[in-house]
């Protein structure tokens with residue numbers, strides 16, 4: 112690894128912090144005495160504690176979790192506060208993370224479950240008389256010029272941690288942004304490894320559907336030849352859903368038979384829920400002593416930091432899995448300051464001793480851990496609407512009720528900075544163009560999700576877009592073995608499968624609307640636009656779809672498709688699309704060469720595709736050579 116990690120303890124840290132619940136670090140961490148770093152000022156007051164660090168005029172900061180409204184944070188005041196549907200650059204997020212990475216070879220993780228505030232660049236009054244840079248007045252011609260002089264040599268980063276009297280801080284030093292992000296992910300226990308089917312296409316059915324309607328959707332996917340691996344059921348499968356009973360409603364009188372039929376058709380089934388247990392839930396009474404002192408929608412909020420609560424919840428979910436369920440979507444586990452105030456307050460108390468503020472930061476992560484326990488060694492890729500620090504190893508993807516294309520693209524670019532995965536899901540569409548552009552982004556994200564929870568028809572049927580949709584869903588399947596390999600790298604080295612260009616290319620510090628998918632550059636076109644400007648890193652590139660050669664730098668592209676670029680010298684394993692992934696699926700692979708590939712190799716991962724304990728085999732492929740494999744047939 113091209114990064115090193117250091118831990119410094121300031122004051123007396125709190126008991127309930129993310130490291131307490133995270134898997135062990137997979138990289139060494141060196142402890143350093145706070146006295147050895149005098150440039151970091153630490154103090155405690157009645158407000159909590161505070162760290163002040165110097166910034167240079169050029170320090171840029173990326174990260175802070177799932178930020179849907181901003182990319183670069185220099186100058187921002189980021190409050191790491193858990194909230195559904197964030198509206199500004201304030202830091203509020205479904206999944207705020209007190210971790211950022213800079214463009215200057217250092218990154219910082221603050222181990223707290225508090226609403227920490229990062230003031231990313233303020234000038235201090237040092238008591239010194241500052242020289243005016245020039246006595247002459249200067250005419251400003253643009254707002255950029257007007258604000259350019261706002262940062263100076265006295266700039267600092269201030270981190271305020273409410274309540275706490277101390278905190279552990281992890282510093283990462285590394286060559287590139289990507290190296291430091293990978294190191295943070297390895298500190299988190301490594302990236303998650305989904306099952307192969309988890310990377311296929313996922314459709315969430317309308318919440319009011321009954322079993323015939325779900326079966327009709329399943330038949331529709333197969334008869335229309337639209338590849339689909341996973342179907343999700345939304346609230347209506349429960350007898351009570353706000354809060355949840357976790358009991359099948361009368362809409363599904365033969366749910367076991369339905370699950371058997373769907374499984375035989377190659378579908379995996381995912382159930383929507385939240386963790387607020389309704390009085391009618393079979394686990395309600397057992398959870399009473401292990402839940403917080405506030406109810407949400409009349410449901411208990413289990414304290415998943417307690418093994419008793421985890422065991423009750425996980426054991427019940429094991430029974431659902433035994434009937435054929437392969438994943439769960441945990442909704443509403445974020446916060447609600449911006450969306451109606453429905454969650455538990457920050458002053459809530461949980462039996463472990465944690466308060467509501469801390470539990471908001473840990474809720475989604477502890478739930479994910481609980482569901483992992485229910486699934487045993489079976490791998491999943493599921494959904495959750497809140498995660499926090501050190502969550503990279505949990506195979507859960509974040510989503511939002513927001514729906515602006517730009518926010519969804521920003522999330523796709525940003526999530527990988529902080530060990531998170533993000534689904535820019537398709538729901539309804541204004542028109543065919545809106546549908547296609549959104550789905551193009553979906554297909555090149557960590558989870559290819561159509562969330563039709565309020566739509567009684569597949570959203571493309573009335574827009575006469577089924578053929579175009581098929582092509583996009585098949586494209587996802589063509590890249591599936593490649594993406595699976597990228598996830599294996601995430602798992603073993605911490606390198607995120609989907610990430611901002613600046614992770615790999617320092618010159619891409621301003622590129623906020625393109626991202627890397629594996630090592631390919633994706634530059635999605637927004638709905639309503641026919642083209643866009645694309646920035647490519649220095650060197651020679653090829654358009655995947657147009658086959659054209661491009662030089663690094665800016666160019667303009669017009670296309671109905673998604674601009675996708677491959678670096679010269681890349682051998683890319685492309686699969687023939689399959690309708691879904693079965694345990695014995697064999698992919699027909701074509702090795703596509705971009706530029707001079709005489710010496711080039713590429714990799715594919717062979718394993719059972721399903722379980723944690725599997726043996727992974729890394730296949731190295733070259734042009735003109737075959738390889739013995741049960742999973743891949745390399746076409747000449």
Ligand code: GAL
Nearest residue numbers: 345346442443511512562564
């Ligand atoms: C929302 C969630 C949606 C959908 C809906 C069902 O909170 O974000 O994806 O699941 O609930 O009621």
